[in-house]
Amino acid sequence: MGEGEASCRANLAYLSLGSNIAPERNLPAAVHRLAEYGRVAAISSVWESPPAGFDGQPDYLNAAVLLETSLSAQELRETAIAEVEAALGRVRTGNKNAPRTIDIDIMLFNCDTLRVGRRRIPDPEVLERPFVAIPLAEIAPGYVHPETGETLAAIAARFVPEAAGMRRRTDVVLTLPHS
Numbered sequence: 001m002g003e004g005e006a007s008c009r010a011n012l013a014y015l016s017l018g019s020n021i022a023p024e025r026n027l028p029a030a031v032h033r034l035a036e037y038g039r040v041a042a043i044s045s046v047w048e049s050p051p052a053g054f055d056g057q058p059d060y061l062n063a064a065v066l067l068e069t070s071l072s073a074q075e076l077r078e079t080a081i082a083e084v085e086a087a088l089g090r091v092r093t094g095n096k097n098a099p100r101t102i103d104i105d106i107m108l109f110n111c112d113t114l115r116v117g118r119r120r121i122p123d124p125e126v127l128e129r130p131f132v133a134i135p136l137a138e139i140a141p142g143y144v145h146p147e148t149g150e151t152l153a154a155i156a157a158r159f160v161p162e163a164a165g166m167r168r169r170t171d172v173v174l175t176l177p178h179s
Contacts, residue, residue: 010038010068013076014108014140016125016132020051021101023061024172026088030102031065033087035177037080038069044135046172050165052129057099063174064107064135073109077116081106107132111146122147130159130166 015034019026027046034040044064051057069076081104088102106116107123114121122145125132136143137156144151161167 010070011072011076012041012108012110013038013067013069013071013073013106014136014143015065015067015081016062016103016105016107016123016135017065018060018062018103018131019101020058020060020099021089026102027061027063027172028174029088030084030104031063031174032177033084034065034067034080034104037071037076038067040065040176041068042066042139043174043176044138046169046174047131047135047161047166048169049131051099060131061169061172062131062135064132064139065174066139073106073112073114073116073121076109077106077119107136108143108145111144113146126152127155130156130161130164133159134161134166 017027017030031040031043042065047062048059049062050059071080085102085104090101105119105123106121107126109121112121126136126145127148133152133156137152141153142151145155
């Protein structure tokens, strides 16, 4: 494969999105802005879940997006995600669990195991958090976790949405942006 061919290869980025400040507006806006950096190939249902680690704030709306992009994981984090979060008014405080307009994290990237800044990919939250695992399993149930060998469907099946305080929000629908 020549040097030019490698740069044209699409990477598959499995993203987790969350918002608890105007989420009905910010989640769809984030999906449409992400489409500027590649092709949004799949979008999960929207799930409502209670906040973790920071009391007295509204519930979160969460979803997962599969983005086909020519960007590397590092470029995706430093350019696309940073720009989308900034455009939607994301303010970073000292508390990682504080309310936010939008939070976008790379959970899985191709079948790679790597580090992007301080985050590890595959992100450990795929195995630990139902609001991450369940939406990811909706968009790629047969994806095999590169460290555990389990499918996303099997990982998500370990969680009971109702027991985690989660519910599907059928009134909030994310749509694929037109190419």
